[in-house]
Amino acid sequence: MRPSKFTIAFGILLAIFLVAPTIIVTVTSFSAGEIIQFPLKEASLRWYEEILTDRGWLQAFGNSLLVGLFAALLAAVFGVSIAFMAARGTAVPRRLIVNAGIGPILIPVVVIAIGIYMVFSRLGLGGDVPSLAIAHSVIGIPFVFINSLAAFAALEENVEDAALACGASRAVTLFRIVLPQIAPSVLVGSLLAFGSSWDEVIVAQFLNTPGFRTIPVVIWGQMREGIQPSTAxxxxxxTLISMVVFIVIALVNLNRGRRRQGVA
Known part of the structure; x- marks a missing residue:
């Protein structure tokens, strides 16, 4: 059934509505003046040159990158572990494990931020890459958990039983048979966890210090004084980095779909 003309027109208008703000911000980032201008009177790369040569911006970029990578790694470890418990474990009720895995999505981020801040302040943590990475991994765990749980559900337990029957230990079965097969799902979840850390500002606001700030925190501080072309x-x-992440996710999903069709 082909969509009606009204549906197509509505879809186009909705797409324009969603994409227009990003396009406007992108265009204004090439302004040659000292203030935001739209439409542009003169185009220039001066603001890109400024942020790519400014020590403060580069340090914030480095902090965000390191935090995102470590947060994704931690989220992958804990997310896969919780998913494995939910899919194969019997000691704890499955519903309880699933609720724990998806819980951070259901809880408002500001509540998570306050809780993390109260715990970290007692432990003397905060103001560095490891502390914020641990905090952001909490937000990223559900992305890995949901993808990994779906992969475990699609993986037949007969494969694991056959490996165990052939004399392989549970550890060997997990690391050489199970994990390689669910690796694409784990990668997708980890990339989503990285994306959630990359642009997260609420938790970062609670844990930042004058000597340690991520890109979203710096942007937020500048916007309180007025939007500048450098901010755009x-x-x-x-946005470009986020697009790259989601393109990689799409390619991984596409490759995974082709493999399943080939197996079928």
Missing amino acids: AVGTLL
Whole structure:
């Protein structure tokens, strides 16, 4: 059944509505003036040159990158572990494990931020990459958990039983048979966890210090004083990196779909 003309027109208008703000920010990032201009009177790359040569911006970029990578790694470890418990474990009720795995999605981020801040302040944590990475991994765990749980559900237990029957230990079965087969799902979840950390600002606001700030925190601080062309340039770069992440996710999913069709 082909969509009606009204449906097509509505879809196009909705797409324009969603994409227009990003396009406007991207265009204004090429402004040659000292203030935001739209439409542009003169185009220039001066603001990109400024942020790519400014020590403060580069340090914030580095902090965000390191935090995102470590947060994704931690989310992958804990997300896969919880998913394995939910799919194969029997000691704890499955419903309880699933609720724990998806819980951070259901809880408002500000509540998570306050809770993490109260715990970390007692432990003397905060203001560095490891502390914020641990905090962001909490937000990223559900992305890995949901993808991994679906992969475990699609994986037949007969494969594991056959490996155990052939003399392989449970550890060998897990690391050489199970994990390689669910690796694409884990990768997708980890990339989503990285994306959630990359642009997260609420938790980062609670844990940042004058000597340690991520890109979203720096942008938020600048916007309180007024939107500048440099802020638009940074926002454009963040959008570009996010697009790259989601393109990789789409390619992984496409490759995974082709493999399943080949197996079928």
